Amino acid sequence: MSDPVLATRGVSKSFGGLHAVRDVTLDFHTGQVDVVIGPNGAGKTTLINLLSGDLPPSAGRIAFRGRDITTMPPHRISQLGIGRSYQRTNIFPEFTCMRNVWLAAQSRMRSSMRFIRPAHHRKDVAARAERAIDLAGLSHRADTVAATVSHGEQRQLEVAMLLATEPEVLLLDEPLAGMGPEETANIVALINRLKATHCVVLIEHDMDAVFAVADRLTVMVNGTVLETGTPDQIRESQTVREAYLGDEMI
């Protein structure tokens, strides 16, 4: 297989005595959807936080296209093309949905240290923002204040903001939680469309959605990677069965 876009080598994160993530070594490739599953507290979100730079690892290394990004601050990681969405909706509640997405799209201007012309004259940014809000299926809410739209729509807004930064790697932390079936289907279809040209890392509890998009599954338990493999391999795995999935889920 080709070189991984994103790779971790023995990455760990501990908070005091708690080992949230322990010795995780994984490769992520373009054209592939990697789904990380595991019970609550398994360290899935912490792993995303390490990849996005929101948290610095306690040990180990992370590389993007062979370049060490282990200690890089989140804004630089974002500029490299690694974007993330948040499990707990993390938006600008008092702005309209479009203005939320706009800020995301504007981040790809070479610099926002532009003081004179009004921001909305930037056609390139406007086009990017519109495309993103459209892909996430939220165009009809463009002019609505984000705080007032439904929870599911705020989840779509998260996705729209991520897309507006035009990342190469998408780190999606439970994007479907709180979405209705129609939006879920929309996002699942979107992920499947994006994966040809993107590297997607997804955390998800909705098993139907997981098996609908996953090319590879990684099972985490207690901060460690229990097993990695194709969905079929994971389905058959005795270890996973015992530790996590249980018979009724498959």
Next chain:
Amino acid sequence: MTVVPRWPALLLLAAVAIGLALVPVFGETYAIKVATRMIVFAIFAMSLDLLLGYTGLVSFGHAAFFGLAAYTLQIYSPEYEAVNIALALPVVIGVTAFVGALIGALVVRTSGIYFIMVTLAFAQMMFYFFHDSQIAGGSDGAYIWVKPVLAVGETILIDFEDRATLLWFALGLMLAVYGLLIMLLRSPFGQVIQGIKVNEHRMRALGYDTYRYKLVSYVISAAVASLAGFVYACIDGYISPELLGWKESGIGLAMVILGGMGTLFGPIVGAVAFIGVEELARERELVGFLADHFQIIMGCFVIAVVLMLRNGLAGSLGGAPRAKPDPVETEVPGGEKP
């Protein structure tokens, strides 16, 4: 968060500006001085609103830049002749912005209550620097004996010795600052700082180096405050360390909150109202023995406004309708509207 004011706000602003401009026509010296002070503090309050209302940085030491500008003008002015505004103004702005960048580089690393404390600490340091040293008269303060003039060659175009001229100059400056800050807030930079105010963590995750944007906002704010300090020093030609003190900073905050923060023109209204009410509260014929305790009246006034008008004096006039969609931004999507 609309930056461009709606017409009630513009009408009010126009009324305030015309009212102030007419003071020299009808009022005597004292009235002109009070009106000029209103304008000075309106500029100061707007500079503070850029941090407070639009960047989310609560500075409790902003008078440091106000006072520093006044001191810079005094020190730069020759003792027995008038300094040329064309030289003095850039020097004052430059020195203040430079010091603003030095202090900002440190304080902007903090946030919340810590930001309040370190800005206060730096302002107090500068206060004692001028208070305890022999620079410009130490604790006694100092005078600018000859007021600045704007001269081209031998021709004097503007002379601050004339109080009306100073007032009109200050008023022009105030309106220019208002316009420039609106331009700034509509620009990509302005969008970024407003995003930082609402959710800085998210801005970082979106790829913005928020530290740099906050620092630039801080420096711009210091530079605008220096304009206020520059004009202030020309009113009486007297400067003292108190100009940099925490009380001045606190008054600035009170004006912004009184007028409505995050509205830009609210602070103008706040400054005019604050100084106006203070003048009235000192009028013995009006308030009797309370004139000796005018601070009590000021306190009641501020409390009443804060309790009764949640968005300040001007907040209800369409400066910043937070709960409504933004008419500027709704144009953004262009043609495709659902």
